[in-house]
Amino acid sequence: MLILLPPSEGKTAPRRGKPLDLGALGSPALGEARRRVIDALAATSSRADAADVLGVGHTQLDLLERNRTLESSPTARAEAIYTGVLYDALGLTTLSPAARRRASSRVAVVSSVFGLVRPGDRIPAYRLSGDTTLPGLGPVAGVWRDTLGDAVTASLGRGLLVDLRSGTYAAFWRPPAEMASRVATVRVLHEHGGTRKVVSHFNKATKGRLVRALLEDGRDPRDPAGLAAVLRDLGWHVEENAATPRGTQLDVVVSEV
Numbered sequence: 001m002l003i004l005l006p007p008s009e010g011k012t013a014p015r016r017g018k019p020l021d022l023g024a025l026g027s028p029a030l031g032e033a034r035r036r037v038i039d040a041l042a043a044t045s046s047r048a049d050a051a052d053v054l055g056v057g058h059t060q061l062d063l064l065e066r067n068r069t070l071e072s073s074p075t076a077r078a079e080a081i082y083t084g085v086l087y088d089a090l091g092l093t094t095l096s097p098a099a100r101r102r103a104s105s106r107v108a109v110v111s112s113v114f115g116l117v118r119p120g121d122r123i124p125a126y127r128l129s130g131d132t133t134l135p136g137l138g139p140v141a142g143v144w145r146d147t148l149g150d151a152v153t154a155s156l157g158r159g160l161l162v163d164l165r166s167g168t169y170a171a172f173w174r175p176p177a178e179m180a181s182r183v184a185t186v187r188v189l190h191e192h193g194g195t196r197k198v199v200s201h202f203n204k205a206t207k208g209r210l211v212r213a214l215l216e217d218g219r220d221p222r223d224p225a226g227l228a229a230v231l232r233d234l235g236w237h238v239e240e241n242a243a244t245p246r247g248t249q250l251d252v253v254v255s256e257v
Helices: 028-045 050-054 062-068 085-090 097-106 140-145 148-156 177-182 200-217 224-233
Strands: 002-005 107-111 115-117 161-163 183-192 195-197 237-240 248-254
Touching (some): 002 200, 028 050, 028 062, 028 115, 085 200, 115 148, 183 200, 200 224, 200 248, 224 237
Parallel strands (some): 002 161, 183 248
């Protein structure tokens, strides 16, 4: 099983640590694309219009400095870099030892700078949204669309892909139709007063808790129906939708976070 997560917009910048070593990151085949994005990001962050291009508020200009010094800044394990509702609920650093070992092989973050990041990869904090177009490079999503698929499929092997990415990062790569029988996406629906709707906070927090529960449980379902069964065993209300050429969507219905 491979669980794909979106990155968080907010990141914890390490105060100390070794500088970035691209050659030490997982999925080394992404090295050339990583280099292109890093160089373009550094150049863009030095432009007079950098804040506008990168969507950085004028009270957050320190984020541009992070981008300019990406390769000399301290790094930490990615599990400590990504923050926010999903990652707080997931709590990668507080998993049991066995669950942390599972996370190292079953969890990957889709990153606008690094493509695919494992929890143990050492990276610096950065600011680059997945819908950004970098001058001289083009849309970030386009860079990864050409290269990310091979890295994901190599990491996945013959297992189940649990795709929890947001729409922005889903655009980096979409599973081909021949993989559909082993692709599961998850939609979290908040039910209140007989009405169901997607609420961002519930969606992120619930996905984080789902992933934590799966890692602690340890079972390795091979298809969407198997994943739905495991989640039900773990106490979630799960409704399985019809299979499509893109995979099977599981609806997880919650009434409170």
